[in-house]
Amino acid sequence: MTGALSHLRVCDLSGQLAGAGATKILAAFGAQVIRVEDPVSRGLWDALRGVGPYVDERRGVDLGAGFNNHNAGKYGVTINLRTDEGKQLLRELIAISDVVCENFAAGVMENRGFGYEELKRIKSDIVYVSNCGFGHSGPYRDFKTWGPIVQAVSGLTYTSGLPDTEPAGWGFSYMDHGSAFYMTVAIMAALHHRERTGEGQHVDLATVPAGMAMLPTEILDWTVNRRMTQPSGNRADFDEYAPHGIYPCAGEDRWIAIACRDDREVALLAKVLDEPALTADRFATLPQRLTSVAELDALVGAATTSRDAPTLADDLVAAGVPASVVKSPAERIDGDADLTRMGLFPSVTHPDIGRVRVEGIPMTFSATPWHLDAGAPKLGQHNDEILGTLLGHDAQALADWAERGVI
Structure with missing residues (x-):
């Protein structure tokens, strides 16, 4: 050998x-x-x-x-x-x-x-x-x-x-x-x-x-701030992004991951999803979005639920919004050109x-x-x-x- x-x-x-x-x-x-x-x-x-x-x-x-x-x-x-x-x-x-x-x-x-x-x-x-x-x-x-x-x-x-x-x-x-x-x-x-x-x-x-x-930030948050990290599902661990989550798409058990890092990307998301409410004044800044994060996620989910996951992911990435299909085994193993x-x-x-x-x-x-x-x-x-x-x-x-x- x-x-x-x-x-x-x-x-x-x-x-x-x-x-x-x-x-x-x-x-x-x-x-x-x-x-x-x-x-x-x-x-x-x-x-x-x-x-x-x-x-x-x-x-x-x-x-x-x-x-x-x-x-x-x-x-x-x-x-x-x-x-x-x-x-x-x-x-x-x-x-x-x-x-x-x-x-x-x-x-x-x-x-x-x-x-x-x-x-x-x-x-x-x-x-x-x-x-x-x-x-x-x-x-x-x-x-x-x-x-x-x-x-x-x-x-x-x-x-x-x-x-x-x-x-x-x-x-x-x-x-x-x-x-x-x-x-x-x-x-x-x-x-x-x-x-x-x-x-x-x-x-x-x-x-x-x-x-x-594997938990460096959570441990640091306790040792420095005496603050206990709480489970947050798919939302950002430390409130750094919103929207940040997994949202439903058309079809059985089809989902898309979306993370908007700033106000600009939220505006781009609103345009791709054709959902102008995402740019309403109450969502204008990150602190405002975090205050109403449940409502924000509901708006995004309502807009994605009728969309085809791969097509929507492609559209969001092309627009400059980080996004990906939540891939099934077949998509990861058989359908991913890079892994091939x-x-x-x-x-x-x-x-x-x-x-x-x-x-x-x-x-x-x-x-x-x-x-x-x-x-x-x-x-x-x-x-x-x-x-x-x-x-x-x-x-x-x-x-x-x-x-x-x-x-």
Whole structure:
């Protein structure tokens, strides 16, 4: 392989989204990512393994689309760490790896005999990156989290929703993705340090503070003004723009996003919508518009509701008003010319699922582009290649281990 990271080997003990998302990025740039899973639990090491959506009526640990998406381009082996032989196999794999990464709860690696001190004994310059809710130290280290819990604890959920209603939440584990990006940066920074100094290290990543980092203005508003940010729906967080929101358009579940930054853009919006009331004296300035923001939004919504969303968005942009269709999956994935240009949804081949598309990496490199062609590994798919060819164990040993549940 000739990718930017093709000189790296990663022993990947992570799963779900937070860890798997990070190592997928490394694999896309050529790193040899070896995904280690448990043969006994039959895929339950990673809860996404057999979870839909599915391409057809088949079900099983090798057919989950989410797992395929987040583990494209990786190798997969099974090692039973309940056995001494399995622990020795993992030690051998760590000894030839540059990075060990995982996103278990704090203490799990130590309890399995693979804390950082042991990893250093196996390979002195190993880069070890862990990723859990509260990190490996501090008063909350023993608390276990999932993405929605991280979002609630960090404050993201509190700010999400409509005024005077309960927090809406985010509906998905977005902080798993966010912490995956941090994890990728952490791995690369630690590797850069090792290249300069020869020293490995343990990077202790915590997803809750990573979530708090997504709320800088809200945190600043509290620390400076002792003012609590309130959920504002689609309106501007700090009353900097009005109108600023999502408005209905013609057709089922069709919407347009509009943001007017100043009086001039409000006048342009009024012209495109043919709604002169938007330029009435009571809406002449931003403070006046904010005082009557509910009435303002109702006027805009009444004017957009009969309009075709793509056509209206084009008309507003042409006039100089920031606007966009609230895009459906089909419009984003199949109908966006720019994403097609980037190749953001490449097709990969999975042994069982077949040829399907996955999410790519939203970056364009002129010299070392990313590449994804292989789907996620089936459970234990590369045992022969990795444990046999790479680690040097013969076919008889592999067959014996498989029969006894070591691999």
